[in-house]
Amino acid sequence: MYSSMTCRSRYCPLLMTLDVENAALIALFVQSVLYGLFLFAFFLSCYYIWEQHRRHGDHRGANMKILLVLVTMVILASIHIGATMWRILDAFVWVPRDRTADVLGSIKTTAYLVRSGAYEVQTLVADGFMIYRLYMVWGRNRLICIPAVITQMGAFAATVGSLHQNVASAGNRSALFSPAQEAWNTAFVILTLFTNGYATGASFIHAKSPYAFLTGVREALIAGKIWYFQRKENEALKDPLCGNLGRTAAIVIESGAIYSVSLVVFIALYEVRSEGVDIMFNCLPHIIGIAFSLIIVRVAAGISHSVPLRNATEERHTNVSAIIFRHSLNGHRQPEAAFVQGFGER
Structure with missing residues (x-):
């Protein structure tokens, strides 16, 4: 199924010669x-969330949800690095x-199981919030979330199956790449990659890789919706920068594509049975948290223009929100949805 060690070493000699x-x-x-x-990104995000919580009382519900997700991610990332140590x-x-x-x-030691469980739970938490954001961006449309919910449930099943397989395995290094373990691990990565990308809408990258192709297809949903709202904003405010597709791509790709690309690298290293997979595995929980925090910082700092944070542009943001809610929430402005809507727009 895969090329020989000689062939693999030709393309990635450093990673292939690493020992455990x-x-x-x-x-x-x-x-x-x-x-x-x-x-650092976590504390910066907390500062911005607190500032918005203090200044904009109508956003407090959404702020608390985002803060809860952030704190959960930090706890799980801390558990992960603690288990690694x-x-x-x-x-x-x-x-x-x-x-x-x-x-x-060994893949059945307590430290390894705790580390694996922390990463997989953190991934499920992050993807769950992305699904919630997708739900809000599309005007509380449940139908658009069905594919992501199905793959999220599949990822949860793969998590349980992977941990069970770890416990039931022989425990040696070869068990990590056994057919049964490989099936669970690959399924989890592909399902979470689909869930994250489908709910993020961040990728405009065209590639021949099947994983990158899936990412591009599923991530187009929210990106299209964001671009649509920005064009509406442009019509209302006559601001030529608002409808710029390149700006939308830059904002969304900054956060969503980081984790997607990391997953592709991880699965590639796993499929060639490189010990470098351990390096990527240790990176993923923190990449998730950094990407998530960057979204919040961009929105809270006013770089993402869809959230009313800066006094100098308060009137402009209010008009934008009116456009968004007229088209996505049937004219019923809901304060909590306003912030999450902006969060979805980066």
Whole structure:
């Protein structure tokens, strides 16, 4: 099914020559850097959420929901890096040196199971919020959310199946790439990639990869909706910048595509059975949190022009919101939906 080791080494010699010990140490370093960036983005997002909570009382319901999701992500990311450190200490300090590779290669240790569970739950939480955002952007249209809900349920089933397979496996490194484990892991990644992309609408990238193609198709939904509203805003306010498709693409791609591309890299490394997959696996929880926080910072800082935060443009934002709600909520302005609508527009 896959090319030989010689062929694979030709394309990625560094990743293919990594052993499990070196990969684990590199993964811990990279994860620590990303965790620090995530914490910085988290506190910055909390500051902006608090400022909006204090100044705009009609947005408090949405603010609390977003803050709850953010805090949940930080807790799960902290559990993930804590389990990684536990695994490293167990392998390099607490057991004899000749058992280091065995500990790092096992997929049924408590540390490995906690780490896997934290990432998968965090992914489900993030995708769940993306579905909620899709629901709000499309004027509380439940039908548009059905495909994402189905794939979200499939991802949950894959999570349970993957963790069960970990416990039931032989526990050695080869078990990670066994057919049964590969089926669950690949299913989870593809399903969450579809869910995230379908609900994000961030990608305008055309590629031959089947994963990238799926991303482009499903992410077009919200992007089209956002562009439509921006064109309506342009007509009402006569602002030539508002209907700029390139601006929409830049805003949306900044957040949504980061995680999608990371997933594609992760599944590619997994399919070629590279130890580099451990590095990407440690990065994913923090990439999710950083991408999510960047959306909030952009919206709260006023870079995303659809949320009324800046006094200098308050009147303009109010007009934009009126346009959005006239077309998506049948003229009934709902304060909580206003912020989430803007959040969906980045």
